[in-house]
Amino acid sequence: MTESAADRQPGERSVVAAVRDAIVRGEFVPNQRLVEADLSAQFGASRATVRAALIELTNEGLVERVQNRGARVRAVSLEEAVEISEVRMMLESLCAAKAAERISDAEVGELRELGERMQMAVAGGDVVGYSGLNQRLHRRIREISGQRTAAQVLERLRGQSVRHQFRLAMRPGRPQVSLPEHLAIIDAICANHPEEAAEAARVHLSSVIEALKAADAEVSPLHP
Amino acid sequence: MTESAADRQPGERSVVAAVRDAIVRGEFVPNQRLVEADLSAQFGASRATVRAALIELTNEGLVERVQNRGARVRAVSLEEAVEISEVRMMLESLCAAKAAERISDAEVGELRELGERMQMAVAGGDVVGYSGLNQRLHRRIREISGQRTAAQVLERLRGQSVRHQFRLAMRPGRPQVSLPEHLAIIDAICANHPEEAAEAARVHLSSVIEALKAADAEVSPLHP
DNA sequence: TTCGACAAAATTGTCAACAATAACGGAGCC
DNA sequence: GGCTCCGTTATTGTTGACAATTTTGTCGAA
Numbered sequence: 001m002t003e004s005a006a007d008r009q010p011g012e013r014s015v016v017a018a019v020r021d022a023i024v025r026g027e028f029v030p031n032q033r034l035v036e037a038d039l040s041a042q043f044g045a046s047r048a049t050v051r052a053a054l055i056e057l058t059n060e061g062l063v064e065r066v067q068n069r070g071a072r073v074r075a076v077s078l079e080e081a082v083e084i085s086e087v088r089m090m091l092e093s094l095c096a097a098k099a100a101e102r103i104s105d106a107e108v109g110e111l112r113e114l115g116e117r118m119q120m121a122v123a124g125g126d127v128v129g130y131s132g133l134n135q136r137l138h139r140r141i142r143e144i145s146g147q148r149t150a151a152q153v154l155e156r157l158r159g160q161s162v163r164h165q166f167r168l169a170m171r172p173g174r175p176q177v178s179l180p181e182h183l184a185i186i187d188a189i190c191a192n193h194p195e196e197a198a199e200a201a202r203v204h205l206s207s208v209i210e211a212l213k214a215a216d217a218e219v220s221p222l223h224p
Numbered sequence: 225m226t227e228s229a230a231d232r233q234p235g236e237r238s239v240v241a242a243v244r245d246a247i248v249r250g251e252f253v254p255n256q257r258l259v260e261a262d263l264s265a266q267f268g269a270s271r272a273t274v275r276a277a278l279i280e281l282t283n284e285g286l287v288e289r290v291q292n293r294g295a296r297v298r299a300v301s302l303e304e305a306v307e308i309s310e311v312r313m314m315l316e317s318l319c320a321a322k323a324a325e326r327i328s329d330a331e332v333g334e335l336r337e338l339g340e341r342m343q344m345a346v347a348g349g350d351v352v353g354y355s356g357l358n359q360r361l362h363r364r365i366r367e368i369s370g371q372r373t374a375a376q377v378l379e380r381l382r383g384q385s386v387r388h389q390f391r392l393a394m395r396p397g398r399p400q401v402s403l404p405e406h407l408a409i410i411d412a413i414c415a416n417h418p419e420e421a422a423e424a425a426r427v428h429l430s431s432v433i434e435a436l437k438a439a440d441a442e443v444s445p446l447h448p
Numbered sequence: 449t450t451c452g453a454c455a456a457a458a459t460t461g462t463c464a465a466c467a468a469t470a471a472c473g474g475a476g477c478c
Numbered sequence: 479g480g481c482t483c484c485g486t487t488a489t490t491g492t493t494g495a496c497a498a499t500t501t502t503g504t505c506g507a508a
Contacts, residue, residue: 035459046493048272051460052279059283067237068460068499083373090314090374149307150314153377259489270463275490292469292490 015045015053023062023073024162030075034063061160074160078216081164082209084157089205091150092138096185096201097194098145107144108190114140115186122175130179131169137182141189168211181207239269239277247286247297248386254299258287285384298384302440305388306433308381313429315374316362320409320425321418322369331368332414338364339410346399354403355393361406365413392435405431 019039022028039050054071057063064074076084103111114137121130135158142151158165168174181204188197243263246252263274278295281287288298300308327335338361345354359382366375382389392398405428412421 037459046491047460048492048494052276055276055279056283059280069501070460080373083371086318086371087315087374087377090318091311094310094314147307147310149304149381150311153311157373261489270461271490272462272464293471294490 015039015043015049016056018043019050019053019057020060020062020159023057024159026163028073030073030163032073034071034073036070060156076160076164078164078212081161081212084161085205085209085212088154088157089202089209091154092141092205093198093201095142095145095147095150095154096189096197098147099141100189100192100194100197102146103144103189103192107140111137111140111144111186111190115183118179118182122179127169127175130175131166134169134178134182137186141185144189164212168208168215171211171215174211177207177211178204239263239267239273240280242267243274243277244281244284244286244383247281248383250387252297254297254387256297258295258297260294284380300384300388302388302436305385305436308385309429309433309436312378312381313426313433315378316365316429317422317425319366319369319371319374319378320413320421322371323365324413324416324418324421326370327368327413327416331364335361335364335368335410335414339407342403342406346403351393351399354399355390358393358402358406361410365409368413388436392432392439395435395439398435401431401435402428 019028019034028034034054036047036050036054039045039053040047043050054063054065058065058071062074063071065071114133118130118133118137121127121133138154138158142154145151181200184200185197185204188200243252243258252258258278260271260274260278263269263277264271267274278287278289282289282295286298287295289295338357342354342357342361345351345357362378362382366378369375405424408424409421409428412424
């Protein structure tokens with residue numbers, strides 16, 4: 001179902017995308033070593049190309065590189081995940097406010113439809129479908145906001161925390177909590193209420209942070 | 225006074241730092257082409273090394289690279305500078321609040337001293353000295369906050385907007401406006417008032433945004 | 449047995465050369 | 479005279495090989 005050993009089209013961008021996908025999809029697990037020669041063979045690209053890709057992914061926060069000791073998939077700790085969510089709280093509230101100011105009628109329809117589909121997904125117990133709609137909603141809000149700088153930062157952070165996000169989405173009862181928060185954001189944006197939209201985004205991200213901490217406490221109940 | 229033609233120590237990291245410095249110091253002006261062979265000769269490093277450096281700086285937002293057409297120093301428009309300042313407004317307020325929660329007694333003394341030195345610099349008309357203290361203050365607050373994710377993003381954004389920041393600092397009367405804003409941030413942080421500190425940071429960055437727009441309007445009074 | 453030094457293997461950092469692509473300029477054609 | 483086409487030139491993309499460094503494994507001595 002995935003790609004076999006060697007995929008053609010060895011272009012520089014392709015390798016970056018391929019490795020990034022492998023990381024976010026979980027094919028490459030945290031702390032896994034990324035040996036240049038191995039990746040070179042796996043993706044059918046030259047070593048210099050994968051090297052460039054690793055440098056790029058390092059700046060995206062997905063890969064860790066140390067002098068003469070190679071690269072590995074960066075493992076983001078719970079603390080980092082919380083930090084990332086705090087930054088997201090600030091930037092997503094900014095984007096939500098901007099989106100509420102600039103949204104067009106067509107985009108209102110788009111967001112409303114997304115909201116309805118999310119409701120249906122939750123009602124139907126389609127967790128992974130809901131998770132996908134979740135991401136689409138957040139991305140669409142970023143796009144509507146027109147704040148490309150914030151959008152870029154958020155996109156980068158999303159890549160880093162996707163693993164924690166996914167673990168969160170799988171927790172029983174989590175969708176029932178986050179759905180009304182998402183709907184509140186949609187309502188505020190569609191109603192052209194920037195301050196309200198920002199507040200709704202803050203509430204949602206606060207909820208995410210709390211859930212992150214709770215999930216960790218449950219997984220490792222006794223921490224020294 | 226700067227470096228002559230070829231500086232030794234060709235290490236990968238060195239080239240990144242050297243080119244970055246050249247850009248932020250204004251030695252390389254916006255839109256200037258960065259030909260790999262030229263840089264290779266200038267810094268005494270191999271082309272592969274400067275190539276890696278350019279990739280890294282691209283992800284930092286300092287250079288722009290287009291397929292088969294090379295790299296050039298990225299020019300950040302006024303709109304982008306405003307966007308960056310908006311993001312800074314959110315993240316610096318977050319850091320200010322966190323710093324107000326975590327600051328130690330020793331750090332209180334440090335910040336207070338910085339504030340006094342800033343007052344003296346403004347009183348003495350030392351604009352560039354004030355500008356340096358300004359940067360040190362913001363960086364110290366980021367460090368005290370302990371929010372490394374936000375700090376990292378802010379550091380990156382600072383590199384992109386340093387040119388606009390500098391132009392701003394040179395405007396007559398600007399230090400007199402920003403000084404009390406900085407002192408307010410210091411006071412709130414040292415008094416352990418997170419919400420107040422965040423608000424002071426927001427006020428300061430709002431002022432920066434307004435000043436940016438005003439400076440641009442003055443430079444190009446008639447825009448089509 | 450355990451510790452340290454030393455050799456061997458694996459891996460990254462660096463370099464020079466080759467191929468591919470896009471900007472540039474002139475000749476030919478309408 | 480202006481425009482298109484094509485060869486030239488400059489520059490980037492890619493490859494393979496070599497040097498430097500770290501890690502691993504082994505042997506000998508306390």
